[in-house]
Amino acid sequence: MPLLLSPHHQLLLLFLLLAAASHGVASGATYDSSMCLSEPFTCGAVSFSYPFYRSSDRKDVDGNENSYCGYPGMGIVCDNDKPMLQLDGVGNYAVKSIDGTRANVSIADPEAVGSCPRVDHNVTFGPGTWLEFPNTTVDYLVFFLSCYFGAGLVKPATLDPITCSEFVSGVPGASFVFPNESVPAAGNWSQACRQVILVPVFKYGPVDPSNSTWRNTGYGDVLRQGFQVSWDNRPVSCTQCEESNGRCAYKQTGEFHGCLCTNGQIGARSCTTYNSTGQKKDxxxxxxxxxxxxxxxxxxxxxFWLGYKKYGRKKKSKETARIESFLQKNGTIHPKRYTYAQVKRMTSSFAEKLGQGGFGAVYRGSFSDGRQIAVKMLKDYKTDGEDFINEVASISRTSHVNIVTLIGFCLEGSKRALIYDYMPNGSLERYAFKDNSQGGNTLGWEKLFDIAVGIARGLEYLHRGCNTRIVHFDIKPHNILLDQDFCPKISDFGLAKLCLNKESAISIGGARGTIGYIAPEVYSKQFGVVSSKSDVYSYGMMVLEMVGARDKNISANCESSSQYFPQWIYEHLDEYCVSASEINGEITETVRKMIVVGLWCIQLSATDRPTMTRVVEMLEGSTSVLELPPKVLFS
Structure with a gap:
């Protein structure tokens, strides 16, 4: 099949070709060859060449110092064999090395010396320079200088100022330094500081700003390494010049002076080859x-257009034919079919979007009788309709209070839609996994427990209760919908697998599911065979996440936040249950039951995990008979 270009790329390619035919030619003027050095120059141990230039080499054709060959802001001052790059409005920075391949130059503040160097300015780039910070190599240190607390401004107890004597003696008041990602956000304490300075540095590993070594000498070690700036940020005029083997010349004012060519002439935009017959022939x-x-x-x-018509439409028609064949064979199973025009009318032309995912978007709609619905519009399909068939085939075979109901579908050309009952309370993720510190969408322990039991019953039904056994393969909070009474309903069967009841092992084409919830055997055969126990693992991870996210104090616990949560909860089970329930004995038992069940479900070996039938029994039974799984789980 021929390579297909989008209309945007087609127009872009045509524009470039036409531009090549109509770009300006050399004006015929000549320049003094000393204006642009043909050979690199050296200062100290660093060699420089275009687009760098000596700051002293700024001559135009008349010898006036108002034009130069190179990029604005790239002039080098060689001071006693020490190359310095002057950053606009900041000052001179020592050049340490140059990486021409990546268009990066490493520089350092010459005043950043000593064990704890002081800082007194931000580093920014004005409009007259092309230098910029490369995101891949640059981090930042944030300094809060000359801080005085009082009049309602209180320093948090966890913040300690810079302690080294050289810094303290040079800056009055208390001063603080933090990695950019660790700047405390609590309170208005930063208002007590006279100045806040952001300093670029080379990327560094994780640091603890509360560590005394960091406050005394550690930040200085990072600061002295300097940082990188990139010059690969050229305007179109210079790009055209360099593509014609020319070099860009600029006036002191920053205006483009011309394109300096190897034959000594100045082009308006680029260089052309001059010969005896003049420019017309060229x-x-x-x-x-x-x-x-x-x-x-x-x-x-x-x-390309012919290839698209022949192969693209053939591929689409083949996929559509496969789905139509499935629908015909299962005519008594699948729900009502709607046209795309009907779907647009139901959703008022997709006016209200409820959510967006990898599958596509979900929109709110209603039938003519006022019944609320949710319409999932699937993206342009990349498979042979497997996701669509899985969803229709799976849900059409189910009827359970904890499984979402598929009302209908649409299959019309490239348009595919699935129509469900509307769930006014959205997904479980919306209520149980957001920041509880701001209030709002939170659920109590009793309601979370009821939701966990409902999901377990729904999965038990999928694994055992319906005519064809179904393994979901994507159990996660986002796929658990809540109705008006917060009754959970399992949704999104796009990755589901239908099996005969007698089957235990399942064959799949590759890893499927969501990172963090995928059972080990799904992505590596060394952990065993794929089966319905894979859903059990995902369920266990989700329950443990429900437990951890419900307690807003867990994120503030430094020990737990730096440790794998199942490992931490295993080692602190009793104290966590008591603190989470606020000394309420009944809730303590509920929390403990959810944790123990979750830990059993995420056993590495599928044979050690309970079935969903056993999970329901454990949740509905007494806590006193539940035992913790072996700790080897976390090795």
Whole structure:
């Protein structure tokens, strides 16, 4: 099949070819060869070449110091064999090395010396320079200087100032330094500081700003390494010049002076080859090449269009035919079919979006009788309709209070939609897994427990209760919907697998599911065979997440936040249950039951995990008979 270009890329390619035919030619003026050095120059141990230039080499054709060859802001001052790059409005920075391949230069503040160097300015780039910070190599340190507390401004007890004597003696008041990602957000304490300075540095490993070594000398070690800036940020005028083997010249004011060519001439935008017959013949040659290229481009685009019609539509029709065949074979099972026009009318032309996922978008709608619905519009399909067939085939075979109801579907050309009952309370993720510190969408322990039991019953039904056994493969909070009474309903069966009841092992084409909830055997055969126990693992991870997210104090516990949560909860089970329930004995037992069941479900070996039938029994039974799983689980 021929390569397909989008209309945007087709127009872009055509524009570039036409631009090549019509770009400006050299004006015929000449320049003094000393204006642009043909050889690199060296200062100390560092070699420089275009686009760098000596700050003293700023001459135009008349010898006036108002033009130069190179990029604005790239002038080098060689001071006693020490190369310095002057950053606009900041000062001179020592050049340590140059990486021409990546267009990066490593620089350092020459005043950043001593064991605890002081800082007195931010580093920013003005409009007259092309230098910028490369995101891949630059981090930042944030300094809060000359801080005085009082008049309602209280320093948090966890913050300690810089302690080294050299810094303290040079800056009055208390001063603090933090990695950019660790700046405390609590309170208004930063208002007590006279100045806040952001300093770029090379990326560094994780640091603890509360550590005394960091406050005394550690930040200085990071600061002295300097940082990188990139010069690969050119305007179109300079790009055209350099692509024609020219070099860009600029005026002191920052205006483009011209393109300096190897034959000593100055082009308006780029360099052209001059010969004895003058410029006219050169222009004719360029126009001829551009005309031929345009014709070839049109032929190529026509070939692309023919290929798309022949192969693209054939692929679509093949996929649609496969789905239609499935629907015909299962005509008594699948729900009502709607046209795309009906779907648009139900959703008022997709006016209200409820959510967005990898499958596509979900919109709110209603039937003519006022019944509320949710319409899932599937994305342009990349498979042969497997997700669509899985969803229709799976849910059509189910009827359970904890399984979402599929009302209908749409299959019309490339348009595919699934229609469900509307769930006014959204997904479980919306209520149990947001920041509880701001209030609002939180659920009590009793309601969370009821939801966990309902999900378990729904999975038990999928694994044992319906005519064809179904393994979901994507159990996670986002796929648990809550109705008006917060009754949970399992949804999104796009990855589901239908099996015969007698089957235990399941064959799948590759890993499927969501990172964090995928059972080990799904992505590696060394952990065993894939089965319905894979859903048990996902359920266990979700229950443990429900437990951890419900307690807003867990995120503030430094020990738990730096440790794998199942490991931490295993080792602190009793104290956590008591603190989470606020000394309420009944809730303590509820929390303990959810944790123990969750830990059993995430056993590495599928044979050690309970079935969903056993999970329901454990949740509905007495806590006193529940035992913790072996700790080897976490090795």
């Amino acid at each position: 222009r004719i040659k360029i126009y001829t090449i551009a005309g031929i290229s345009s014709i070839m481009l049109c032929l190529l685009l026509f070939a």
